[in-house]
Amino acid sequence: KNQVEQSPQSLIILEGKNCTLQCNYTVSPFSNLRWYKQDTGRGPVSLTIMTFSENTKSNGRYTATLDADTKQSSLHITASQLSDSASYICVVSLNSGGSNYKLTFGKGTLLTVNP
């Protein structure tokens, strides 16, 4: 069964600190992996997207890594800000053939940044 597991479920850190979120997946055949940030009650916003051949991708203070052999990804947030408080969702794209791509979502890590 195609699954995406994220850890931790929730995380509280102080403003200015760094943190790392984890994502393990069993989706196959793998197309790409994305990290999204979702504010409460809003739609997810893409942070990074990585294909099989990419090991790391940065977007400002966000850096994602991908190990396709172990099927693990991480999202590292540097110098956290209060506005980073959100749910971070790992999404793996399954290539069903042609233009048909199915997304499998993790349940997300709820990050709270406190002053």
Next chain:
Amino acid sequence: DAGVTQSPTHLIKTRGQQVTLRCSPISGHKSVSWYQQVLGQGPQFIFQYYEKEERGRGNFPDRFSARQFPNYSSELNVNALLLGDSALYLCASSTNYGYTFGSGTRLTVV
């Protein structure tokens, strides 16, 4: 360039009623997908449409239906609403590489 737009943003319905949610994709995107996100959970796949044809269906009852129009906009219909249908309904439009989500429709069934 407009992103994915969904309407309405919020909706309150009574059990047993029917609801229609609407989604306009990014210009040039031919694929639209619908997701249901219950509070505290990740989004669950409902439907994918590409060029007006259904390309995928998640594990949802037949009360859920959708369609895509020639301009690639889409509607999600839910009949005989249950309390458990209360959720954020997300629409995503996509090309072969990227997905962009709308802000969602918050449906509350009372």
